[in-house]
Amino acid sequence: MFAEQLINGITLGSIYAIVALGYTLVFGVLDIINMAHGEIFMFGAFIGMVIVTKMNAPLAAAFAGAVLVTAALGYLLERVALRPLRGRTGVSHLAPLISTIGVSILLENLAHHIFGAGNQLFETPFAEIRFTIGSTTVYLVQVVILAVSVVLMGGLSLWLARTRSGKGLRATAESLETAELLGVDTKRIITATVVIASAMGGIAGVLVGMAFNYINNQIGLSMGLKGLAIIIFGGMGSVAGAMAGGLILGLSETFVVAYGSSGYRDAIAFLTIIVVLLLRPQGLFGRAAPEARR
Amino acid sequence: MLEVRGLETAYGSIRAIKGIDLAVPEGRIVCIIGANGAGKTTLLKTISGLLRPAAGTVTFLGEDITALSPAQLVRRGIVLVPEGRAILSRMTVLENLEMGAYQRRDGRVREDIEATMERFPVLKERRNLAGGSLSGGEQQMLAIGRALLAKPNLLLLDEPSLGLAPLIVSRVFRIIREINREGMTVLLVEQNVRQALKVSDYAYVLETGKIVHEGPSPELLDDPKIKESYLGGRRP
Numbered sequence: 001m002f003a004e005q006l007i008n009g010i011t012l013g014s015i016y017a018i019v020a021l022g023y024t025l026v027f028g029v030l031d032i033i034n035m036a037h038g039e040i041f042m043f044g045a046f047i048g049m050v051i052v053t054k055m056n057a058p059l060a061a062a063f064a065g066a067v068l069v070t071a072a073l074g075y076l077l078e079r080v081a082l083r084p085l086r087g088r089t090g091v092s093h094l095a096p097l098i099s100t101i102g103v104s105i106l107l108e109n110l111a112h113h114i115f116g117a118g119n120q121l122f123e124t125p126f127a128e129i130r131f132t133i134g135s136t137t138v139y140l141v142q143v144v145i146l147a148v149s150v151v152l153m154g155g156l157s158l159w160l161a162r163t164r165s166g167k168g169l170r171a172t173a174e175s176l177e178t179a180e181l182l183g184v185d186t187k188r189i190i191t192a193t194v195v196i197a198s199a200m201g202g203i204a205g206v207l208v209g210m211a212f213n214y215i216n217n218q219i220g221l222s223m224g225l226k227g228l229a230i231i232i233f234g235g236m237g238s239v240a241g242a243m244a245g246g247l248i249l250g251l252s253e254t255f256v257v258a259y260g261s262s263g264y265r266d267a268i269a270f271l272t273i274i275v276v277l278l279l280r281p282q283g284l285f286g287r288a289a290p291e292a293r294r
Numbered sequence: 295m296l297e298v299r300g301l302e303t304a305y306g307s308i309r310a311i312k313g314i315d316l317a318v319p320e321g322r323i324v325c326i327i328g329a330n331g332a333g334k335t336t337l338l339k340t341i342s343g344l345l346r347p348a349a350g351t352v353t354f355l356g357e358d359i360t361a362l363s364p365a366q367l368v369r370r371g372i373v374l375v376p377e378g379r380a381i382l383s384r385m386t387v388l389e390n391l392e393m394g395a396y397q398r399r400d401g402r403v404r405e406d407i408e409a410t411m412e413r414f415p416v417l418k419e420r421r422n423l424a425g426g427s428l429s430g431g432e433q434q435m436l437a438i439g440r441a442l443l444a445k446p447n448l449l450l451l452d453e454p455s456l457g458l459a460p461l462i463v464s465r466v467f468r469i470i471r472e473i474n475r476e477g478m479t480v481l482l483v484e485q486n487v488r489q490a491l492k493v494s495d496y497a498y499v500l501e502t503g504k505i506v507h508e509g510p511s512p513e514l515l516d517d518p519k520i521k522e523s524y525l526g527g528r529r530p
């Protein structure tokens with residue numbers, strides 16, 4: 001029982017972590033919260049659903065389709081809603097936030113029209129396959145979710161730590177002006193960041209479909225709020241914080257439901273976050289003073 | 295090598311520089327001196343592409359570079375070490391140096407980073423520490439070392455001695471002379487007027503956005519007017 005809950009918690013937590021990474025990456029380079037991220041995530045889930053449920057295609061195709069569509073949405077978001085507002089005198093610093101809220105409403109309505117309302121079945125081809133080790137049952141779906149998440153998080157961390165473009169992204173996140181003076185094409189880095197963050201949201205969407213077997217056009221909102229809570233909890237702009245925060249939220253939610261009451265699921269999870277923030281206002285991995293933000 | 299003609303830059307309605315003409319010949323050290331708020335930083339930011347001028351042109355090696363972005367200028371060999379050094383404080387010393395070579399595609403980056411760390415041994419010792427943990431003097435070494443890793447033809451330095459202890463200041467000026475001897479052209483902005491005039495070949499004096507005086511540095515060093523207003527002579 002405990003081991004199963006642990007696996008459930010880690011599975012859910014790694015999905016949360018991937019959603020939160022999307023927020024944190026964009027916040028890192030642009031200093032804004034991308035309010036459309038939840039809806040981009042939801043689009044990924046719907047595209048995945050159409051591919052596996054309606055078209056009976058393999059899961060890999062669902063990932064590919066979700067990544068393509070959400071990456072394109074991310075590109076459009078940056079070019080249409082964010083870039084035109086950047087570096088202009090007289091534009092309020094809240095403008096990009098409002099603009100992403102606009103995009104999120106648009107995407108939610110669009111999803112309603114294209115995919116309809118209500119719960120939709122997400123049929124993972126191997127949903128019933130499971131293994132029993134001792135008294136613990138593990139579903140293949142969970143193994144796949146974990147594997148995809150680990151590869152994604154590990155790949156992202158390595159990319160940021162080791163590669164030229166990853167370092168360019170970190171430099172841009174720390175100071176746009178300094179990065180430009182060093183020869184970084186910051187426009188390209190920013191576009192790439194929004195695209196990568198959105199594609200990660202798309203992958204998370206498919207993972208949520210796999211984990212819950214159904215999706216609807218409200219999941220963007222609820223997942224979006226959790227992602228936001230996680231990055232505040234983990235430290236705004238912190239990659240490690242998004243990962244740790246996601247896992248902690250997933251685990252605490254799972255155990256609250258398992259050993260407490262499902263009615264308190266969200267309440268307890270958010271209570272944990274509030275307590276941590278009271279003790280450590282900058283978040284788990286946040287920097288105490290906003291010295292690098294100008 | 296660098297020619298600036300009629301350059302004007304404004305922040306909204308504030309005209310920070312008002313029609314500046316200057317030239318930096320190849321292989322020389324040219325300095326710009328001026329009081330706080332004279333427009334020195336604005337001038338360097340405009341040359342390096344961070345600010346767009348309202349009027350005027352900048353030519354480099356015969357090419358008009360006025361409208362280019364900082365990244366394009368780095369590619370053409372113009373690198374600015376900004377005021378306050380702009381160390382990436384969350385990245386390590388080594389990563390800061392690697393970022394200096396961001397635009398380079400040749401295979402010699404590793405060797406050049408090694409050579410930079412030989413030149414500034416303190417950077418080698420601290421290579422895996424965060425840039426933000428270095429002292430002001432160490433950060434200035436890192437900023438200059440990082441800029442040189444881009445292999446520029448022209449180095450722009452904005453007040454490299456700012457906020458440093460006297461001993462470190464002499465060290466910084468020694469380094470500037472050294473890299474110039476190795477062939478680097480330098481445009482130096484300074485408020486440490488005496489040292490700047492000693493190290494440079496030619497100097498411009500900037501006051502409220504305009505060049506009010508210019509000449510070979512040794513001459514300015516002996517000029518009674520410069521002595522009075524910039525070299526700690528009698529103040530009005």
Ligand SMILES: Nc1ncnc2c1ncn2[C@@H]1O[C@H](COP(=O)(O)OP(=O)(O)OP(=O)(O)O)[C@@H](O)[C@H]1O
Nearest residue numbers: 305308310328329330331332333334335336337377
């Ligand atoms: N971002 C800005 N917005 C508005 N005005 C500015 C801005 N930056 C500089 N200024 C103004 O432009 C003028 C020139 O400033 P600049 O920073 O170029 O001077 P400086 O010679 O570099 O001074 P310092 O020696 O203090 O570095 C000053 O009057 C300053 O107040």
Ligand SMILES: [Mg+2]
Nearest residue numbers: 334335336377
């Ligand atoms: Mg200045």
